Amino acid sequence: RHLYTQGSNNFQFYPNIQPNDDFFSGVRLSRDRLIRGSYGQCDIPLGFVQAEKPNTSHSFDKMIFPETETSDINDNVKEIEIQYGTGVKKVKVNGNSEGLIPSKPIITHETGQYCSYPDYSEIKEYTGTLKPRNLEIFRERLEKKNMLSYAEDFHNASGMLAFNCYKLEIEAAMRSEYISGFQLLDLQDFSGQGTALVGMLNALMQEKSFVKKYDIHRKWKFFCSDIVILAEIDDFVVMVGQKLKIPVYVRNMCGKNLHDLKIAWSTDEEQENIFIPELEQGISYAGDIEFTVPFSGLNDIDMRLIKKDGQLTDKPLAENCYELWAYPDDDFRIEKISVMGNSKVYIENNIENVKNLLSQGEKVLYIPEKLPESVKGFYCTDFWCYPMFKSISESMGKEIPVGTLGLLIDDNHPSLAGFASRFYSTPQWYNIVSHADNAILDGTPEDFRPIVQTVDNFERNHKLGILYEVKYGKGKLMVCTSRLNEISDKPETKAFLKSILRYMHSDEFNPQYEFSFGTIGLE
Incomplete structure (x- = not known):
């Protein structure tokens, strides 16, 4: 027979089950009892895919039936603002409700919503009366920022991160005994609401470029099928x-x-x-x-x-x-000076000291404590659509989303020779990114690419850098905007820093570009 429910995600923060409901379809059972992996910034707290180091040990079961049961029965009524379409509205709710203990099957609603950067090769597929003006505008914006040649790499890198975020969330639903099913928001992109590029398929129901290039159609079935094998892994970063x-x-x-x-x-x-x-x-x-x-x-x-x-x-x-x-798990520590043979590399967090050392022809690794202007480091890709949720957050007086789409990494660069990596975000980058501020490098030419770059969204289009190199007078400068001292005990941090320093000690460290400190986001 058909199964019925009053709706999906009704009264998001104060959910309830009506007498004739056959199942519950929603995204949370109280403010903090989350049954989805991702949320808009205006609906914090964020989901585990956004807020935790990547893992496959997360289960929604403890959220569905917490150890201490809560009750939503009281008479205190208050007025709150809720998201309504692309805006907000005020509604009256049960003010003391602590959540719902479900007695019916649970379906998680609008799973996913992980964004990738546009695939501009899609534009030529619009041969009828509908024109992809949204994609054309996004491409024009990127060209004005002198990064059009980055577009394909942006798409592939952000797409692979989005795919892996979907894998984490869908596997969590599969692993949860009390989750009866999930509803993807969509497997294809949505052209409305500012353009939400959350699909493995484009708006024309065609496989995106990264899906075809990296065999995602086959890999999607690994975790989204009628039989799924699930490994429970607390941390994908391990020690030899x-x-x-x-x-x-x-x-x-x-x-x-x-x-x-x-x-x-x-x-x-x-x-x-x-x-x-x-x-x-x-x-x-x-x-x-x-x-x-x-x-x-x-x-x-x-x-x-x-x-x-x-x-x-x-x-x-x-x-x-x-x-x-x-x-490897070793006792490597961050020192002020790294010495290898006759080579010295100075590790500094003071900009004036950096300038002085560079003027003397020294090699400097600059790890700034704070940048004058930056975009916060955030591992997970953006939720649904940056312009839409930025507007909602602003209208509600809440923090706006970070809005970035993961890393684009020059994984063949010699500075990363000792730090195994893909060209896109993978779990060993989580701590490095989470303790970073992205430098804004908009004033640099198109052919100046950071070694580790963060992909920005199609509205803002900043060139964002976490690791990049320049020359300055007689000196040579490597900039790392991740505060590595905050995570110096992590094996991935030690390996990352050792790899950078080994490169800086070598003859290969020979930056070709020279800019003012203001141009490279340091002043």
């Missing part, structure tokens, strides 16, 4: 030699129990099986993956669900993969 024990679960929604299966899992150096005599419907614990992290850099975990007597080459019932980023 660390012994890992990773619980593995399977979500079975194929409509029947399955028998005589195994999960064939492998790392770069090991291959084992987890046997499953019977796989019941729902979420089931399958067993553990145990291994010692063998080497620095990228370590892959691949899993395939096949018949007990099957071969790895057999077509699997389900498959999934995870990336771990490993670094």
Whole structure:
């Protein structure tokens, strides 16, 4: 039979279930009991995909049935402002409500909403009466900022981050026993409300460029299918030699129990099986993956669900993969001066000291405590549409969203030779980005690209830098806008800084561009 509910996300901060509802569809059960991974800045607190270091251990179950039950029964009525369409309105609500303890199945509403940068190759596909003036305007803005040649890289890097954010959130829903289903806001882009580029498909229902280029159609099915293998990983950043024990679960929604299966899992150096005599419907614990992290850099975990007597080459019932980023655990510390042979690199946070050292022809790594003008570092990509939620936040007198779309990394640059990375945001960058302020480099020429750049949204179009190099008189300068001293105990921080310093000590450190400090966002 058909199932009915009063609506989706009705009374967002004061949810309720009506007597005839068959299920509840919403985004939270109280202000702080969140059942989605992302939210608009005006609706804080933010979701775990936005607010936590990437992990696959998050479950919504503890939000649905907290240890201490709360009640929403009282007579205190107050008036509040709520989001209404693209604006706000005032409504009367139960003022003392602490949330809803559900008695019906829970469907998470409008899952996702992770933005990617526009794909301007899409423009030529509009051959009818509808013209993509929005995309044409966004392209014109980027060209005026002297970054049109960056557009394809912006699209690919932001798209891969958006895809991985979707993976985190959908897997959390799959892993949660009391989540009965989820509704993506959409699998395609939405051309209204300022343009929300949240899809794996464009507004014409075509696969985006990054989807085709990086085999996302196949990888999406790893976590969004009727059978899903789920590894519970607290942190994707690990240490070389660390012994890992990773619980593995399977979500079975194929409509029947399955028998005589195994999960064939492998790392770069090991291959084992987890046997499953019977796989019941729902979420089931399958067993553990145990291994010692063998080497620095990228370590892959691949899993395939096949018949007990099957071969790895057999077509699997389900498959999934995870990336771990490993670094050595050493006692490396941030010093004022780094010495390697006859080479010295000065590490400074005082701009006047930096100028003095550069005038003497020295090599300086400048890690500013504060920039005169900057954009806050934020790991997750933007939610839905920056112009829309910026306007809503301003109308409600709340903090506006950061609005950035993840990193674009020159992963082949020698300064990152000792710090394994993709060209887009991956978990080892979380702490580095979260403790950074992006320098605004709008005055630099188009061919000056930061080594680590943050992709800005299509409205603001700043050129944003976290790591970049210039020459200054007789001296050589590397700027890192992440406050590494705040995260100096992290293995990824040590590896990142060591890699930068090793490069600065080498003959390869030879910056080609010279600008004023104001041009590179330092004054």
